[in-house]
Amino acid sequence: MADKNVLIIGGGVAGLAAAVELADLDIQVELIEKSNFLGGHAIGYACKAINNTCVKCGACMVEEKLQSAVSHPNIKILTGSQVQNISKNHRFTASIRQEPLVIDREKCTNCGLCLDRCPVDRTILQGFSKNNHPFYAVNKEKCLYFKDQSCTICKDECPETAIDLDKKASEHTIEAGAVLIATGFQPFNPKDKPYGYGRFKNVVTGLDLERMLKQFGRVKKPSGNKLLQKIAFIQCVGSRDAKLNHLWCSKVCCGSALRMARLIKERQPKTEITFFYMDVQTFGKDFEQFYREAREDIRMIRAIPGDFYEMDDQRLKVNFVDNPTHETMEEVFDLVVLSVGITPCEDIGPMSRMFKIGPDEFGFLKTDDKGMLVSKNGVFTAGTVQGPMSIPETIAGAGSAVWKIIKYIDGHELRFEKVTV
Amino acid sequence: MNNKTLILGNGPCAVAVAENLLTTGIAIVIATTDDTIGLDGSADSGALQILAEMRLISCKGSLGTFRIEAIQNNKPVTLDVGRIIIAEEDQRTSNFSLYGLNASSNVITLSHMKNVLHDSSCEKSILSEIKKVVFLTGFVKESSPVIAKEVMLSSLLLQKDYNLQTYILTKNLKVAGDGLESLYRETKEAGTIYIKFTDAVPDIHQGEEDNIRIEFFDEITSKNFRLTPDMTVVDETIVPSRYATGLAKIFHIESDVNGFVQADNVHRYSVLTNRKGIMVAGPSRDILADDDQRIDAENAALAVTGLASGETETKAKKAQVHAGQCIRCLTCYRLCPYHAITLNACVEVVPNACERCGICAAHCPRGAVRITDLEPGAISDLITTDTGRQPQKTFMPFIVAFCCHRSAAQARDLAICMGHRLPQGLQVVEVPCSGAVSYDHIFAALDNNADGVMVLTCHKGNCHSEQGNIYAGQTVEQIQEMFSRVGFEKERLLIQTLASNMGTEFARIADRFEETIVKIGPSRLKKN
Numbered sequence: 001m002a003d004k005n006v007l008i009i010g011g012g013v014a015g016l017a018a019a020v021e022l023a024d025l026d027i028q029v030e031l032i033e034k035s036n037f038l039g040g041h042a043i044g045y046a047c048k049a050i051n052n053t054c055v056k057c058g059a060c061m062v063e064e065k066l067q068s069a070v071s072h073p074n075i076k077i078l079t080g081s082q083v084q085n086i087s088k089n090h091r092f093t094a095s096i097r098q099e100p101l102v103i104d105r106e107k108c109t110n111c112g113l114c115l116d117r118c119p120v121d122r123t124i125l126q127g128f129s130k131n132n133h134p135f136y137a138v139n140k141e142k143c144l145y146f147k148d149q150s151c152t153i154c155k156d157e158c159p160e161t162a163i164d165l166d167k168k169a170s171e172h173t174i175e176a177g178a179v180l181i182a183t184g185f186q187p188f189n190p191k192d193k194p195y196g197y198g199r200f201k202n203v204v205t206g207l208d209l210e211r212m213l214k215q216f217g218r219v220k221k222p223s224g225n226k227l228l229q230k231i232a233f234i235q236c237v238g239s240r241d242a243k244l245n246h247l248w249c250s251k252v253c254c255g256s257a258l259r260m261a262r263l264i265k266e267r268q269p270k271t272e273i274t275f276f277y278m279d280v281q282t283f284g285k286d287f288e289q290f291y292r293e294a295r296e297d298i299r300m301i302r303a304i305p306g307d308f309y310e311m312d313d314q315r316l317k318v319n320f321v322d323n324p325t326h327e328t329m330e331e332v333f334d335l336v337v338l339s340v341g342i343t344p345c346e347d348i349g350p351m352s353r354m355f356k357i358g359p360d361e362f363g364f365l366k367t368d369d370k371g372m373l374v375s376k377n378g379v380f381t382a383g384t385v386q387g388p389m390s391i392p393e394t395i396a397g398a399g400s401a402v403w404k405i406i407k408y409i410d411g412h413e414l415r416f417e418k419v420t421v
Numbered sequence: 422m423n424n425k426t427l428i429l430g431n432g433p434c435a436v437a438v439a440e441n442l443l444t445t446g447i448a449i450v451i452a453t454t455d456d457t458i459g460l461d462g463s464a465d466s467g468a469l470q471i472l473a474e475m476r477l478i479s480c481k482g483s484l485g486t487f488r489i490e491a492i493q494n495n496k497p498v499t500l501d502v503g504r505i506i507i508a509e510e511d512q513r514t515s516n517f518s519l520y521g522l523n524a525s526s527n528v529i530t531l532s533h534m535k536n537v538l539h540d541s542s543c544e545k546s547i548l549s550e551i552k553k554v555v556f557l558t559g560f561v562k563e564s565s566p567v568i569a570k571e572v573m574l575s576s577l578l579l580q581k582d583y584n585l586q587t588y589i590l591t592k593n594l595k596v597a598g599d600g601l602e603s604l605y606r607e608t609k610e611a612g613t614i615y616i617k618f619t620d621a622v623p624d625i626h627q628g629e630e631d632n633i634r635i636e637f638f639d640e641i642t643s644k645n646f647r648l649t650p651d652m653t654v655v656d657e658t659i660v661p662s663r664y665a666t667g668l669a670k671i672f673h674i675e676s677d678v679n680g681f682v683q684a685d686n687v688h689r690y691s692v693l694t695n696r697k698g699i700m701v702a703g704p705s706r707d708i709l710a711d712d713d714q715r716i717d718a719e720n721a722a723l724a725v726t727g728l729a730s731g732e733t734e735t736k737a738k739k740a741q742v743h744a745g746q747c748i749r750c751l752t753c754y755r756l757c758p759y760h761a762i763t764l765n766a767c768v769e770v771v772p773n774a775c776e777r778c779g780i781c782a783a784h785c786p787r788g789a790v791r792i793t794d795l796e797p798g799a800i801s802d803l804i805t806t807d808t809g810r811q812p813q814k815t816f817m818p819f820i821v822a823f824c825c826h827r828s829a830a831q832a833r834d835l836a837i838c839m840g841h842r843l844p845q846g847l848q849v850v851e852v853p854c855s856g857a858v859s860y861d862h863i864f865a866a867l868d869n870n871a872d873g874v875m876v877l878t879c880h881k882g883n884c885h886s887e888q889g890n891i892y893a894g895q896t897v898e899q900i901q902e903m904f905s906r907v908g909f910e911k912e913r914l915l916i917q918t919l920a921s922n923m924g925t926e927f928a929r930i931a932d933r934f935e936e937t938i939v940k941i942g943p944s945r946l947k948k949n
Contacts, residue, residue, distance in 0.1 A: 024727060047880075047920035054687065054883035060920045061687050063831065112840045129922070130834040215839070217925040240602050247606060251597040279617070281597035282565050285677045285685040285707065291563060302619045302640075323619065323640045387599065396691035396713070399720035406726070407444060 004409045005030060007094055007176035009083060009351070012040020013391055014383025015182035016065040017398035018405075023074035025406065030174045031069070032081040032096055034347070036125060036137035039066050040184050042391055043128045046213035048259035050266045055259050056284050058391030065395070066131045078172065080137075086179070086354050092378065094174045099140075100167035107162035108134035114154040114163065120144060124154065128214065138165070177409045178378045180401055181355070181365060183347040185384035188238025188246075188340040194307035195234070195338055201314055206233075206256055206339045219264050219271070221335055223314040228271065231264065232318055232333040233257045234305060235277040239341030239388075248362060250341035251388040255283030257339045258294050265297045274299045274333070276320065283390070308336060342388040355379045362387070380405055422485035423503035425450060426725050429477070429668065431457055432510035433711075434703030437718035443468060445726055450502060452477070452491065454664055472498070476664070480505075480671050483761065483774035484698030484728065504698045504728060505672070506721045507682055509665040511704035513657040519561040520655060525631040527652045531556075531568065534575050534654045548583050551651035555635060556589045558656035560622050564591070565708050566598030568656050573604045573613075575654070580611040587613045588648060590623060590635070598710055616646075659708045672699055673760040675887055681706050688885045692720045695758050695887055697774050700724045738793055739775040740782060742768050746789035753781035753790050756856075758886040778886040779857025783896070795852070797861035803850055804869040818872035818938040819846045822931070823858045826851045827885055828921050829877030835924030836931075843928060844935040846872075855879070856889025863900055863914065867946045873913045873938040875930070880918045890918065910941050 004027055008015045011033030019029045037043065043066060045059035069075050080099035087093050103114070114136055115124040123142040127135045144151035145165045155163040187207050190197040197203045201223040204212070212219060221228045235257060239250040254277070261273045275298050284290060305320040315332050322329045344363035352359050357379065360366050364387040382401035383394045424447055428435050431453035442449050449469050456473040475493040482488045489500040515530045522528050526547070536543045556572050558564050569591075576587040589608075594617065596602045609615065616623075616639060623637035635648040661681045669676045674694045675684035683689055683706035692700045702721040703714040742753070744767045754762040761774035762781065770781075770790075782790040793799075804821055824830040830851045836843060850866075852858055855878035866874045876897055878890035894916055901911040915937075917930050 021723065021727075045922070047923050047926075049880040049883070049918070049920060052880055052918040054880040054920075056685060056687055056882070058687055058690070060828070060883070060922050061690060063921045064827070067831070110838055115840075127838070130831065130838045130924075135838050214922060215925060217923075217929065240596070242606070247603045248600075249596040249598075249602045254597070279593040279596065281593070282563055282595055283597070285679060285681070288563055289678075300619075302617075324643075326643060392687070392690050393713070396716050396720055399691060399723050400716040403441065403719035403723045406723075 004028070005176050006178045006180060006405055006409070007092060007174055008032070008180045008182060010034075010040070010182035010184055010383070010385070011038040011069075011077065011079070012182060012184045012383060013042050013062050013065065013394045014184070014385070014398045014401075015040075015180070016062075016069045017395045018180055018182060018382055018402050019075050020065055020068045020072060021399055021402040022405065023069075023072045025402075026074065027406070027409070029075045030078070030176060031075055032078045032083065032174075034080070034082050034183075036080055037127045037129075037132040038070070038077065038079065039063075039129055039132065041187065041207060043132070044207070044211040044214060045256075046210050046260070046263070048213075048263045050259075050262050055262075055290070056392075057255065057259055058395075061391060061395065063129055063131070066129055070131050070133070081172070083350075083354065088378070092176045092179055094176065094179075096172040096174055098170045098172060100169050102138040102163060102165055102167055103134045103136055104162040104164065105134050107160045108136070109160055109162075110135040111159065112136065113157055113159065114138075117153050117157050119151065119153065128211075134162075138163075178380065178405050179355070180405065181351050181379065181381045181385055182383045182398070183345050183351060183385045185342040185388070186345045188343045190237050190338050190340055193237060193338075195237070195336070196308055196310060196316075197338060200308065200310040200316060202310075202316055202334060203308065203336045203338065206253060206260070206337055209260055209337050210256065213260060213263065218267050219335065226313075226334075228268070228334045230272045230274070230333045231261075231335045231337060232274045232276060232305075232316075233261060233337045233339060235275070235339045236304060237338040237340045238343060240278060246341065246343065246362070248341075248388060249281065251281065252283075252390045253339035253341065254281040255390070257337065258290070258298070260337075261298050262294055272299070273297070274301060274331075276301050276304055278302070278304060342384055345385060348385065351385075360387075378408055380408075423501060424448065425502045426504045426506060427452060427487070427489065427500065427502040428506045428508060429453075430508035430510060430705070431455065432508070432704065434510070434714045434718055435508035437715055438506050438508050438702055438721050439469065441718055441722035442725060445722070447725060450500065452500075472500075477668065477671055481763075483696075483771045485773060487698070504725050505700070506725065507665065507668055507672075507699070507701040507705045508703050508718070508721070509662055509668065509705045511659050511665075511708070512662045513659055515657050516557075516562070516655050520557050520625050522625065522627050522633075522653070522655060523631075525627075527551075527631055527650075528627065528633065529652065529654055531558075531571055531575070531654055531656050535571060538575060538578050547652070548579070548585070552586060553648070553650045554579055554585050554587045554652045554654060555633070555648060555650035556587065556654045556656070557625075558589065558591045559595065560590065560592040560618055562658060563593065564595050564656060565659065566595045566601055567659065567708055567710055569595040570598055570601055570604065570710070572654075572656065573601070573608050576613045577604070577608045577611055580608070580613055588616060588650070589613060590616045590618070590637075592618050599712060659704075661705065665705045668705075672696060674699065674701070675758075683707070684887060686882060686884075686887065688883075692717055692724055696760055697776075698728060736772045739772045739777055740770045740779075740790050740792045742770055743789050743791065744768075746787045748787055748789075750786060752784050752786060756780050756784055756888075756892070758888060776886065778854035778889055779852065780854065780886060780889055780892060783857050783859035783862075784892065792857075795857055797859065797865050800850060800862050801865035801869060804848060804866055804871065816939060816943060817846050818844070818935055818943070819870055820844055820848065820873045820875065820931070820935060820938065821866040821869075821871040822847060822849045822875040822877055823852050823855065823862065823866075824849050824877045825855045825879055825890075826853055828879040828883070829919045829927065831921035832877075832919045832923045832927035835922065836928040839924045839928075841924065841928030843931050847931055847935075854884065854886045854889035855893035856884070856886055858893050858896060860896065860900060863896070867913075867944060870944070870947045872944045872947065873915070873934060875934055876914075876916045877919050877927075877930070878916065880920060883920065909945070912937055912941060913944060
């Protein structure tokens with residue numbers, strides 16, 4: 001099966017789901033992931049079950065795909081790795097550069113001592129899943145050793161001698177019969193919006209909140225443990241925005257935000273939540289009921305606020321136009337959550353150059369409707385690199401890519417032109 | 422094992438499944454309830470058999486050995502297949518009554534309008550005498566992107582090709598579909614006027630001669646408006662076909678709240694059902710856009726191919742019914758979520774279908790169903806008080822937690838990874854499903870000196886075995902009641918739900934439970 005192996009670029013939901021499907025069919029998979037941890041953005045998402053009932057956000061399925069992938073004998077994984085260049089002569093030959101894995105995966109026991117002892121904040125990074133092994137990684141941007149070699153505390157104190165700060169990057173060559181690009185999305189960076197993200201402590205993104213809920217099980221005020229009473233969710237930050245030419249709905253933010261809002265209401269019932277929106281999108285099979293119940297707990301305002309000001313106590317003054325009265329309202333919130341949209345990931349540039357595939361009008365990397373354009377050459381895409389999609393859609397899309405890949409490597413002609421769905 | 426695959430349906434999704442499978446050489450049978458199928462004749466080769474006007478009646482057997490009874494042209498037919506893909510079309514119910522309207526020549530459904538616009542055989546003259554068209558969508562019931570797309574596309578054509586003025590009246594415009602935000606902008610540029618309602622809804626009057634008058638307060642301009650359209654197009658609700666709903670019963674497949682033939686359960690992503698070897702694709706399982714139906718067709722083909730690669734199930738690890746003890750009460754048959762129990766001369770377990778969840782063994786009143794490694798004796802052997810522990814001045818409770826291996830057991834591992842300190846006296850016993858936890862297991866824990874027992878299950882609607890967590894809840898409740906009756910602290914038994922990614926919550930639950938047990942003190946059933 002050596003000539004039937006598949007290179008998957010990206011270890012998020014799409015890459016993992018595709019890897020597991022391929023590996024189950026006895027196809028060897030080489031999975032490379034740029035960051036230190038597998039699972040993509042979604043591995044940081046919290047379970048949003050309320051009233052002991054699953055709300056079908058799909059976050060636990062990411063955990064399951066990751067678990068299956070890391071334990072699968074047919075899947076080889078390289079983290080901290082990127083494709084340097086790729087050539088094709090019947091088969092693909094990719095040269096991969098892997099950043100030094102400072103923490104040895106064989107030796108590390110995930111004891112967390114490195115995190116405890118590191119003197120610089122956010123230098124030892126933590127994973128999100130027990131299947132992120134090692135559970136820790138060294139952030140070279142911040143580490144003093146990488147700056148001026150002034151600190152080796154983690155290395156010295158590691159009881160397993162698992163840390164080697166002098167480790168060198170390595171080069172790998174991977175040959176593959178087909179390539180799947182699953183490099184995911186870039187969450188919209190709201191810095192340029194008048195919402196003070198990055199400057200005001202109590203303005204966070206939906207992704208930040210997901211991770212906060214996963215880590216602490218409840219919402220905290222980033223500025224400190226003062227009373228947290230009023231939270232505002234602002235939808236469509238970076239989506240449905242003509243000024244940015246972001247003429248798409250990110251599909252997942254209404255579901256994520258309303259599910260988180262209800263979870264917070266359940267766990268911290270004294271919190272008052274306001275939801276600023278344009279149109280609430282349908283998500284889940286029992287949306288009608290979910291939405292009805294959500295409106296009982298959550299104040300819904302159909303307006304997108306103009307701007308915020310940070311007050312002396314670090315609370316936020318939010319301006320918005322109240323629709324029924326047409327008056328500009330001003331209200332103070334303890335925490336503002338920006339539901340940032342899905343935007344094309346930064347790897348799309350290099351990918352489209354390397355594989356000579358043009359992005360679509362909005363910058364996403366799509367195969368055409370019938371999967372022909374790209375897949376003819378043995379290059380496939382899956383997941384949010386194609387555009388916004390939810391976790392279940394991503395898993396389904398990965399299956400679809402796998403189907404096209406096995407047709408391709410088996411030498412079958414694709415017959416999509418006859419399908420008239 | 423029989424690899425032949427039965428496809429149910431005759432719409433685009435069923436055709437797409439068939440076309441995908443035809444490339445694999447797997448033999449296919451397509452059964453349709455009418456006499457049309459969108460496959461061309463050349464496809465009807467040795468690998469493909471089409472059975473028209475066929476309605477299913479029953480299905481026996483399991484993966485690889487399904488036996489279907491059906492009626493074709495009033496004659497009974499028997500069919501043996503290895504796998505089944507349900508890909509029946511959905512249907513639509515018109516929403517006239519939701520808006521207080523009656524169908525008439527100028528009040529029509531969205532499908533009717535689509536036919537007028539796209540079907541060459543359909544009379545287009547009705548568009549020549551009108552100027553204003555109103556679309557009513559999604560303000561009594563929430564709509565879907567599939568319907569929103571059709572509304573916007575129709576409106577765009579009417580504006581551009583017929584030079585009509587269109588209005589779309591809605592609450593939440595559903596743009597969460599590929600290209601819909603762009604389409605929305607395009608319709609606006611073409612002149613479509615959108616009127617969105619938040620809380621209020623318009624007054625709609627259908628007067629004499631079916632003249633429609635719509636009055637509303639516009640939230641943007643704060644003015645009252647009156648619309649008198651020449652034609653009103655009413656949206657529709659997409660529902661599963663009655664035949665598809667019936668198939669769910671025939672195949673013992675769990676449906677969702679709307680009657681679609683797939684449980685609303687994340688473990689069924691994307692085309693799986695609670696029955697191994699039976700997949701459900703496209704409009705039979707959900708309201709899906711065309712692209713998503715195509716993706717479903719590919720996933721269904723992939724699932725069939727995966728199964729065909731020949732997994733042989735070993736009997737040893739699966740549930741086994743001991744005929745001597747079985748009294749044919751059929752508890753196992755009723756409870757098995759995978760329909761893996763067959764009723765022959767003896768009650769038997771089909772190894773191919775059994776997922777080893779343990780529900781049958783836990784609930785058999787005679788102890789006649791057994792699963793290796795899950796018997797109370799085997800579980801009891803796992804539970805060991807740590808005798809090497811230093812004698813403590815303070816009481817350190819011994820806690821046994823029965824954890825579903827898909828959720829709570831994973832959450833425990835995550836909690837440890839995240840650096841949470843778990844109670845020192847906590848012992849986790851992994852079970853394949855919390856539904857496998859029986860009276861015997863819980864008493865085995867108490868008998869082995871546990872001061873407290875936790876049963877940690879998946880959330881409702883997230884159990885791979887559909888109801889395993891519910892059964893666990895019932896078991897715990899009954900034992901708690903028994904405890905109260907005999908004066909034993911029922912607080913020693915706790916049931917909670919968790920997901921695999923809830924490390925912090927696991928730690929919190931374990932911590933609080935330990936506190937509770939410390940307060941109550943050591944169990945009186947403890948042997949020393």
